[in-house]
Amino acid sequence: MFITVDNAKDAKAVASELKLDVVFAQGESAVLRASQGQDLLAISDYLNADSRVRASKIELNSGKYLQQ
DSSP: OEEEESSHHHHHHHHHHHTOEEEEEETTEEEEEOOTTOOHHHHHHHHHHOTTEEEEEOOOOTTTTSOO
16 A cells, blocks of 8 residues: 655554554655455555545555565
8 A cells, every 4th residue: 555644754653553564665655565364444444534644545466566
């Protein structure tokens, strides 16, 4: 998922609260990864309600980044 926040510390805090991995965080942008089985709808609802998050987008990658 991609999020836009006020600063990288916010992205890391949000990721920690949701038990997400921070793939990339720089400035106002961050890419977070959920573990298999996490409820993406609940995560989306949380991100939309969190005042630290200005925008979010969830993208399913269907394993396209897994090593083959």
